[in-house]
Amino acid sequence: MLTKIAGGDIIDPVNGRVGKGDLWIRDDKIIAAPVGGAADRTIDAAGCIVMAGAIDIHSHIGGGNVNTARLLLPEQHAAHQERPVTTPLSNAGWSTFQTGCLYAKMGFTTVVEPAMSPGAALHTHLELADIPIIDKATLAILGNDDFLLSMIRDDASSQMIEDYVAWTVASTRALGVKVINAGAAAAFKENVRTFSLDDVVPSYGVSSRKIVKTLQAAVDSLGVPHPLHVHCNNLGSPGSADTAAATIAAAEGLPLHLAHLQFYGYGTEGKRKFSSAAARLAELVNATPEVTIDIGQVMFGQTVTVSSDVMRQFSARGSAQPKKSVIHDGDGNGGGIVPYSYGKDFYGAMQWAIGLELFLLIDDPWRVFFTTDHPNGAPFTAYPALFELLMSREARTEMIARLPKSAMALSTLAAIDREYTFEEIAVMTRASPAKLLGLTDRGHLGAGAIADIAVYRRDGNIAKMLGQAAYVFKDGDLVVQDGEITHYRWGKALRLNPSPDKAMVRRLEDYHQQRYGLSLDWFNFPDSAIAREQPFGEVACRT
Amino acid sequence: MAVAWIGNRETLVERAAAHAAALLGSSRCPVFSLDTDIHGTRAAIALAERVGAAYDHADSAAVSRETALFTDKGAMTVAPGEARRRADVVVIVGELPQIHHQFVSELSATVPDLSAKNQREIFLVGSNGASAPPLNNGRTATLLSCGEASLGATLAALRAQWKGRQTSQPVSNFDDFTKALEAAHFPVFLFSGDATEGLALEMLQGLITDLNRKSRASGLHLPASENGWGSALASTWMTGFPLRTGFARGVPEFDPWRYDVARMIADGEADLHLRISSSIVQPQKKKNRMALIALAKTEEPIAGAAVTIAIGEAGVDHEAVVYSSRTGSLRSIDARAASELPSAATVIRLVASHVSAEAALPC
Numbered sequence: 068m069l070t071k072i073a074g075g076d077i078i079d080p081v082n083g084r085v086g087k088g089d090l091w092i093r094d095d096k097i098i099a100a101p102v103g104g105a106a107d108r109t110i111d112a113a114g115c116i117v118m119a120g121a122i123d124i125h126s127h128i129g130g131g132n133v134n135t136a137r138l139l140l141p142e143q144h145a146a147h148q149e150r151p152v153t154t155p156l157s158n159a160g161w162s163t164f165q166t167g168c169l170y171a172k173m174g175f176t177t178v179v180e181p182a183m184s185p186g187a188a189l190h191t192h193l194e195l196a197d198i199p200i201i202d203k204a205t206l207a208i209l210g211n212d213d214f215l216l217s218m219i220r221d222d223a224s225s226q227m228i229e230d231y232v233a234w235t236v237a238s239t240r241a242l243g244v245k246v247i248n249a250g251a252a253a254a255f256k257e258n259v260r261t262f263s264l265d266d267v268v269p270s271y272g273v274s275s276r277k278i279v280k281t282l283q284a285a286v287d288s289l290g291v292p293h294p295l296h297v298h299c300n301n302l303g304s305p306g307s308a309d310t311a312a313a314t315i316a317a318a319e320g321l322p323l324h325l326a327h328l329q330f331y332g333y334g335t336e337g338k339r340k341f342s343s344a345a346a347r348l349a350e351l352v353n354a355t356p357e358v359t360i361d362i363g364q365v366m367f368g369q370t371v372t373v374s375s376d377v378m379r380q381f382s383a384r385g386s387a388q389p390k391k392s393v394i395h396d397g398d399g400n401g402g403g404i405v406p407y408s409y410g411k412d413f414y415g416a417m418q419w420a421i422g423l424e425l426f427l428l429i430d431d432p433w434r435v436f437f438t439t440d441h442p443n444g445a446p447f448t449a450y451p452a453l454f455e456l457l458m459s460r461e462a463r464t465e466m467i468a469r470l471p472k473s474a475m476a477l478s479t480l481a482a483i484d485r486e487y488t489f490e491e492i493a494v495m496t497r498a499s500p501a502k503l504l505g506l507t508d509r510g511h512l513g514a515g516a517i518a519d520i521a522v523y524r525r526d527g528n529i530a531k532m533l534g535q536a537a538y539v540f541k542d543g544d545l546v547v548q549d550g551e552i553t554h555y556r557w558g559k560a561l562r563l564n565p566s567p568d569k570a571m572v573r574r575l576e577d578y579h580q581q582r583y584g585l586s587l588d589w590f591n592f593p594d595s596a597i598a599r600e601q602p603f604g605e606v607a608c609r610t
Numbered sequence: 611m612a613v614a615w616i617g618n619r620e621t622l623v624e625r626a627a628a629h630a631a632a633l634l635g636s637s638r639c640p641v642f643s644l645d646t647d648i649h650g651t652r653a654a655i656a657l658a659e660r661v662g663a664a665y666d667h668a669d670s671a672a673v674s675r676e677t678a679l680f681t682d683k684g685a686m687t688v689a690p691g692e693a694r695r696r697a698d699v700v701v702i703v704g705e706l707p708q709i710h711h712q713f714v715s716e717l718s719a720t721v722p723d724l725s726a727k728n729q730r731e732i733f734l735v736g737s738n739g740a741s742a743p744p745l746n747n748g749r750t751a752t753l754l755s756c757g758e759a760s761l762g763a764t765l766a767a768l769r770a771q772w773k774g775r776q777t778s779q780p781v782s783n784f785d786d787f788t789k790a791l792e793a794a795h796f797p798v799f800l801f802s803g804d805a806t807e808g809l810a811l812e813m814l815q816g817l818i819t820d821l822n823r824k825s826r827a828s829g830l831h832l833p834a835s836e837n838g839w840g841s842a843l844a845s846t847w848m849t850g851f852p853l854r855t856g857f858a859r860g861v862p863e864f865d866p867w868r869y870d871v872a873r874m875i876a877d878g879e880a881d882l883h884l885r886i887s888s889s890i891v892q893p894q895k896k897k898n899r900m901a902l903i904a905l906a907k908t909e910e911p912i913a914g915a916a917v918t919i920a921i922g923e924a925g926v927d928h929e930a931v932v933y934s935s936r937t938g939s940l941r942s943i944d945a946r947a948a949s950e951l952p953s954a955a956t957v958i959r960l961v962a963s964h965v966s967a968e969a970a971l972p973c
């Protein structure tokens with residue numbers, strides 16, 4: 068089928084194409100304008116902007132901890148809409164089905180679940196497979212697991228460590244590797260309650276820094292396209308900017324991605340000893356080209372924090388609203404679920420401002436990524452409002468006026484003029500995520516790219532415009548019209564597939580037998596376990 | 611071999627499925643009870659939405675108590691692998707279901723390799739007559755009891771005594787317990803919703819919270835039913851809610867009293883019961899002329915069922931995904947003795963294909 072998206076304003080920074088024109092799709096791919104071709108279907112995009120489908124690199128959309136959060140808070144996601152006829156279960160609040168639909172309506176076509184516990188890989192992929200329309204991917208968590216920590220303690224060769232990382236990525240069907248408060252979850256099991264970059268996990272004598280550096284090197288050497296994804300130590304605490312600064316410095320020339328930097332943008336000034344250190348961190352990011360970051364923007368309202376940083380979540384239990392939480396000591400990281408409401412009080416306002424400062428003070432839209440760390444800073448449904456804040460100084464000024472002056476005095480936000488352009492939005496939410504994840508087939512509108520396309524009708528109300536796409540195509544299927552889902556299709560989970568080293572597999576078999584009393588079969592699964600046609604799409608490692 | 615019946619009459623699977631669909635289509639209040647694998651659960655929930663049914667586990671009292679712990683209060687939990695590798699004190703809380711006895715015996719036969727203490731002490735909380743699952747090497751668990759007091763009351767006393775408060779009846783062997791906890795690095799409490807009142811689970815979590823003020827401790831959730839907990843997890847991601855969810859009003863609603871399927875049947879609210887279980891279950895007592903559709907591993911029609919369709923057993927007749935309490939997560943299992951018998955999911959999808967609708971079932 069030949070489709071022509073006619074007369075839209077095309078914004079495709081990767082291919083340097085900006086301006087009015089047509090975009091052609093044959094079946095599931097974007098093609099160059101065919102000579103004398105007659106379209107089977109023409110979409111009138113006059114008055115619209117046309118971009119590639121958006122990509123979210125860090126959103127907790129599925130897996131053990133997310134599901135536990137659903138279980139903990141049934142009162143928070145009652146459904147209200149009628150039973151959908153064409154998209155079953157999509158009205159179910161916070162279900163996998165609703166997740167795919169809500170993302171698609173905003174023009175997002177690929178979303179990365181950034182915290183897959185290797186032991187719960189099958190569970191995670193089953194949830195992702197029930198997220199309709201969009202493509203998904205996962206990052207496998209390492210860095211608190213006994214196997215890795217023991218290898219580092221015992222000075223295992225970098226080859227062996229790479230073999231283990233490759234096996235983990237391959238067997239869990241991950242697209243990359245994440246380390247979450249490296250070493251802290253292991254230390255917490257030994258009753259350590261705070262943990263910093265140069266602290267040492269007691270039984271292993273291995274520092275957090277050493278774990279991060281080891282994994283960073285392994286990921287780079289294996290050619291995993293996405294750099295090691297780091298959730299730093301000391302998340303959320305006043306003064307955590309020092310930890311983030313030290314971690315940025317620890318990149319030392321190799322690629323490193325820091326997740327939800329907003330949660331580390333905290334200084335210790337003012338009478339509450341809580342202030343914005345965003346300007347300092349932005350300057351460091353600007354000066355460190357090998358580092359990329361995403362924000363984890365806070366937006367006001369009720370949410371729930373879902374994190375594999377079990378030590379941090381344990382210490383945050385007292386702030387739970389409503390007063391209930393789950394803390395799980397897992398095989399590696401485990402995790403914690405703590406519901407929380409961001410109010411327009413001093414602290415909430417400070418966090419909100421810090422995220423925006425980071426967005427606006429980091430110069431290069433190729434190195435700053437658009438996230439709320441869903442649902443930790445805010446649910447992803449806050450994205451349209453967040454786009455508006457980035458693109459409109461006026462919108463920011465209005466909100467600032469409603470926030471405590473004491474907080475705004477400790478932030479530079481009010482003085483920042485910058486407004487993101489649509490081109491910068493296209494870079495930040497399309498081009499750069501594709502590049503960061505090694506997905507050459509998306510994030511742009513060049514011939515040969517998969518036809519993941521979002522068409523937005525221009526509107527003075529940016530939140531409305533970017534919140535309800537006029538048209539969305541996924542792999543060439545028209546899935547959204549006028550902000551409504553038209554039908555389901557089933558995307559893939561994108562994964563790497565490095566071949567595991569046989570000696571490492573034998574070693575792991577022995578390890579599981581000895582330590583868990585179980586063979587490795589208990590943790591492996593065939594693709595058929597997912598029970599969907601082609602549940603996975605393979606992405607190549609760098610060679 | 612016959613695989614489908616309408617009443618007592620043998621028929622083609624296709625016809626039985628069409629008849630089941632017709633019954634579902636005309637039912638005013640259909641209810642589903644599940645004892646099946648993950649994909650069976652997914653298919654059943656998708657069908658439940660389409661026909662406006664409520665669904666629950668087939669033997670749901672314990673699953674419901676375990677669910678309520680999470681929905682109402684939250685918990686501190688530990689993975690079974692970590693319990694095996696780290697627990698230097700194991701406390702068995704009440705009677706554990708038979709399916710977990712093997713693991714308990716394994717705990718008693720091994721020592722925690724990630725603990726500085728190379729041994730494991732084992733306690734049992736319960737009334738005087740309580741017995742632990744058989745332990746290895748002739749070991750016995752030290753009993754912590756308050757005579758005939760209930761489990762909840764015993765746990766309350768244990769918690770109070772730990773905090774240094776007076777209790778009306780002291781817990782037996784409390785000094786041993788204190789000594790063990792004081793030396794412990796990572797005590798783990800094994801609990802299940804089986805034979806444990808909900809308040810006891812909350813009281814246990816209170817004790818674990820108290821212990822964590824000074825030192826680490828956690829609870830290992832050993833579900834009363836692995837299928838039940840697996841279904842609860844799948845239901846939670848699919849609808850946002852655990853079991854005892856209903857689609858009577860078109861949207862999923864979670865109500866642990868209203869959608870208690872056994873209650874709905876006993877009170878005569880349900881007029882159609884779809885029972886999905888590879889094992890053969892005795893028909894439940896009921897007030898009205900409720901119709902039964904039975905999906906079961908059977909070679910003959912189920913007594914009293916309007917429709918019977920034979921299904922295979924997960925992990926025996928076909929590969930499956932199930933909850934494993936041994937790993938604390940979902941697990942893929944091969945068919946031990948692969949057969950032609952279809953999975954529950956396959957049969958449910960076949961039934962659903964006969965219910966008129968505009969879109970395909972999403973699972």
Ligand SMILES: [Zn+2]
Nearest residue numbers: 125181326440
């Ligand atoms: Zn996150």
